[in-house]
Amino acid sequence: MSFDPRAHRLVPEQRWFGDFVLGERFPLPSRTMTSGLFAAFQAASGDNHPIHYDAEYCSAHGLSGMLAHGYQVAIQTCAGAGLFPHMVEDSLKGFLEQSSRFLHPVVLGDTLYPLLEVDELTPQRTTGILGLRATVHNQHAVQVLEGRHRYLLRMLPV
Template identity: 35%
Template sequence: MKDGSAPRRTEQDQLFFEDLEVGMRVSGRERQLMQGDFQAFSALTGDAHPIHYDEAYASQTSFGRCVAHGLLLTGLAALGASPISGRLHASMVAFVWQEMRFLKPVFIGDRVTPEHEVHSLHEMHGKPHGRVRFIVRLHEQARGIVAEGHHDYLLRTRVGAGA
């Protein structure tokens, strides 16, 4: 929009619990990680371990160079950072659980892309929402999957949302 505000979402483009199916996948936007990203995350969180920003220190580790913070990667893999997020505004109740495994290091200059796949849907009888588990994978352009895990969300049903 010209004024910089977010586009208004219509009822038709919103997704609710019962609209999701096991196996549905959505990929997020590719992002190239830069040294400034590592520094900003360190400043925000207070995690000032030199392995994330000091090339001389990092060169003496088994990684040989600076590596991304695990929680920075977890944040980049959040469903809220994906294109589907805008279609869940009317149904999102809460992000309730997450677990990630870091399989390979991510370095300055790497390009990562998150992928979310609906793994399971659990109706919560008597509740206006259900629980959805997404398998989350973070792909690095040249080295494949560098992190994987799952995120659980509570999403409203159409009845629960009054839709």
């Protein structure tokens, strides 16, 4: 039996623009916001405001804990954490845009539950725009983020 690296895929059947339906959901793995994740985000972003990294500062300002940076919460909706990008390896032309609104604070120790849901299907001639509503809830079922992603996908080749 020979090995073909092109057949080595997490999701063997590829999907094209026309294969998606409104309301289709893509849950992403939950993640607890640990001190290690806070430190990794600080190192990657360069953000050094004490509201994100100094427990005593937060306590002195009446906060229940260190606050996660908004972008640290937004990256929890990264489609690459789930199956969606593996489904569109052959049809994906580009990631067009992302937006986020931060609805409630996220503190050290919160567990986040991200979800992507198809909310737009705009066909074009040879491609289509697929929109994904992004939400993040915490362990108390409080929605902490809402946003959107938009992707350009190819139509199924004829």
